Amino acid sequence: xxxxxxxxxxxxxxxxxxxxxxxxxxxxxxxxxxxxxxxxxxxxxxxxxxxxxxxxxxxxxxxxxxxxxxxxxxxxxxxxxxxxxxxxxxxxxxxxxxxxxxxxxxx
Numbered sequence: 001x002x003x004x005x006x007x008x009x010x011x012x013x014x015x016x017x018x019x020x021x022x023x024x025x026x027x028x029x030x031x032x033x034x035x036x037x038x039x040x041x042x043x044x045x046x047x048x049x050x051x052x053x054x055x056x057x058x059x060x061x062x063x064x065x066x067x068x069x070x071x072x073x074x075x076x077x078x079x080x081x082x083x084x085x086x087x088x089x090x091x092x093x094x095x096x097x098x099x100x101x102x103x104x105x106x107x
Contacts, residue, residue: 035101038081043097046072046084050093067093 053070056062063069070093072086082099 032101035081035099038079039097039099042076042079042081042084043095046076046086046095047093049073049076050086050095066090 049072050067050070053063054065054067056064058064067088068090070086070088072084072095077084080100082097084095084097087094087096
């Protein structure tokens with residue numbers, strides 16, 4: 001093999017290596033974004049359930065204009081997207097979700 005052919009092979013290997021690294025980075029960024037969107041959707045669903053509880057009369061298993069007694073249903077406390085907790089006060093609920101996919105900083 002000539003020197004020019006060896007140089008082209010080395011250059012080709014370097015380009016393929018760079019393309020693989022870029023592809024892995026794009027996949028990981030897309031995975032993080034998709035998980036984040038899923039956590040937001042789950043939080044919106046849980047917020048809707050909390051609103052339903054708030055507006056429903058006590059006789060029907062609701063809060064009768066209070067969030068006291070609201071809990072996240074066990075089947076929704078942990079999903080494929082993440083885990084969720086709720087801090088409940090009489091007139092407010094804070095729902096926190098932690099996704100299963102994390103960035104390099106662990107967030």
